Amino acid sequence: MRIGDVAQRAGVSTRALRYYEEQGLLTAERTPGGQRTYPESAVERVRLIQQFFAAGVPSRTILQLMPCVETGQGTPEVFRVLAAERDRMTAAMAELAAARDALDHMIDIASHPTPEHCPGLREPAWSPYDPSGVTADTGSPVTASAGR
Amino acid sequence: MRIGDVAQRAGVSTRALRYYEEQGLLTAERTPGGQRTYPESAVERVRLIQQFFAAGVPSRTILQLMPCVETGQGTPEVFRVLAAERDRMTAAMAELAAARDALDHMIDIASHPTPEHCPGLREPAWSPYDPSGVTADTGSPVTASAGR
DNA sequence: CTAAAACCTGACGTTGACGTCAAGGGCAAC
DNA sequence: GTTGCCCTTGACGTCAACGTCAGGTTTTAG
Numbered sequence: 001m002r003i004g005d006v007a008q009r010a011g012v013s014t015r016a017l018r019y020y021e022e023q024g025l026l027t028a029e030r031t032p033g034g035q036r037t038y039p040e041s042a043v044e045r046v047r048l049i050q051q052f053f054a055a056g057v058p059s060r061t062i063l064q065l066m067p068c069v070e071t072g073q074g075t076p077e078v079f080r081v082l083a084a085e086r087d088r089m090t091a092a093m094a095e096l097a098a099a100r101d102a103l104d105h106m107i108d109i110a111s112h113p114t115p116e117h118c119p120g121l122r123e124p125a126w127s128p129y130d131p132s133g134v135t136a137d138t139g140s141p142v143t144a145s146a147g148r
Numbered sequence: 149m150r151i152g153d154v155a156q157r158a159g160v161s162t163r164a165l166r167y168y169e170e171q172g173l174l175t176a177e178r179t180p181g182g183q184r185t186y187p188e189s190a191v192e193r194v195r196l197i198q199q200f201f202a203a204g205v206p207s208r209t210i211l212q213l214m215p216c217v218e219t220g221q222g223t224p225e226v227f228r229v230l231a232a233e234r235d236r237m238t239a240a241m242a243e244l245a246a247a248r249d250a251l252d253h254m255i256d257i258a259s260h261p262t263p264e265h266c267p268g269l270r271e272p273a274w275s276p277y278d279p280s281g282v283t284a285d286t287g288s289p290v291t292a293s294a295g296r
Numbered sequence: 297c298t299a300a301a302a303c304c305t306g307a308c309g310t311t312g313a314c315g316t317c318a319a320g321g322g323c324a325a326c
Numbered sequence: 327g328t329t330g331c332c333c334t335t336g337a338c339g340t341c342a343a344c345g346t347c348a349g350g351t352t353t354t355a356g
Contacts, residue, residue: 048250051243051246051247051250052247052250054243054247055243055244055246055247055248056244057247065254068254068257068258069254072257072258073258074254074255074258074259078258079255079258082251082254082255082258083255085251086248086251086252086255089244089247089248089251090248092244093241093244093245093248095199095202095203096203096204096237096240096241096244097241098199098203099199099200099202099203099205099237100203100234100237100238100241102196102199102200103230103233103234103237104234106213106216106217106222106230107222107227107230107231107234109216109220110216110220110221110222110226110227110230111222
């Protein structure tokens with residue numbers, strides 16, 4: 001397979017594939033003319049790389065994990081990285097969940113024309129400094145008293 | 149509160165706070181001398197911004213949501229953005245979960261000294277092209293028979 | 297054999313959320 | 327007043343994963 005085929009099948013650009021090679025994530029044979037030749041498995045490998053990128057794993061870390069992918073063996077170092085990344089992903093999922101909850105909260109609040117309908121939801125009390133202008137505080141005394 | 153206090157309490161740098169202001173995410177009063185003054189609520193607001201950043205929401209999008217935070221009202225546009233971001237976060241969580249599963253899979257494989265113990269796990273078959281050299285293929289006919 | 301398509305290397309550009317440095321100005325304590 | 331810390335604006339640097347362009351070579355289709 002040539003680079004364009006792999007790119008198309010894996011859904012990435014050829015530039016990306018050359019970048020992966022530059023980073024040591026992907027190797028390729030060369031034709032006598034100097035063009036890259038990939039085995040079928042490269043597509044799957046690229047998909048795996050993409051999956052890690054999508055999960056926020058930087059290329060250097062992926063590189064550390066590659067020996068494990070290739071040999072099926074894990075040094076203690078590799079296990080350490082694996083566990084660390086696993087933890088990082090779990091934490092990232094938690095942060096995403098929290099942010100999503102915040103969004104849900106906002107949706108909830110914004111859905112009610114009369115906020116008094118559910119005052120408890122306004123706990124965090126985002127007090128608007130100046131709802132009208134931007135810098136000039138012309139003193140509309142709204143001031144979310146945040147009572148409770 | 150001055151900028152240093154807010155920074156410390158919210159756990160960010162003063163540079164970050166000035167950046168937020170530059171992006172329209174945070175406003176501040178000014179002392180006669182030109183120094184920024186924040187209300188208490190700024191700390192909470194910064195934490196919210198940080199939470200969104202951690203969830204991958206870019207500043208422009210956060211800016212679109214700010215009217216909702218300030219007024220508790222939502223225009224149709226704001227609802228559209230809210231829903232889109234919610235979907236994006238859900239998708240991101242799914243990708244994270246998938247990547248984490250891939251890691252677990254690798255941990256699983258690498259934990260077994262003898263891969264024959266569970267051959268089915270090696271389905272994807274990452275064949276090493278040339279385990280010895282890097283670029284110079286001096287024709288060692290090793291050719292990864294993937295045996296073992 | 298030739299023309300088009302695909303590929304090559306090299307190098308600079310992009311984006312976002314800041315870090316960092318420089319050269320000054322404000323503010324409270326002493 | 328003056329010392330010293332905190333603040334100001336402005337501007338350039340960073341890092342990652344590519345995008346994009348230029349100029350040339352290889353492969354393929356007819």
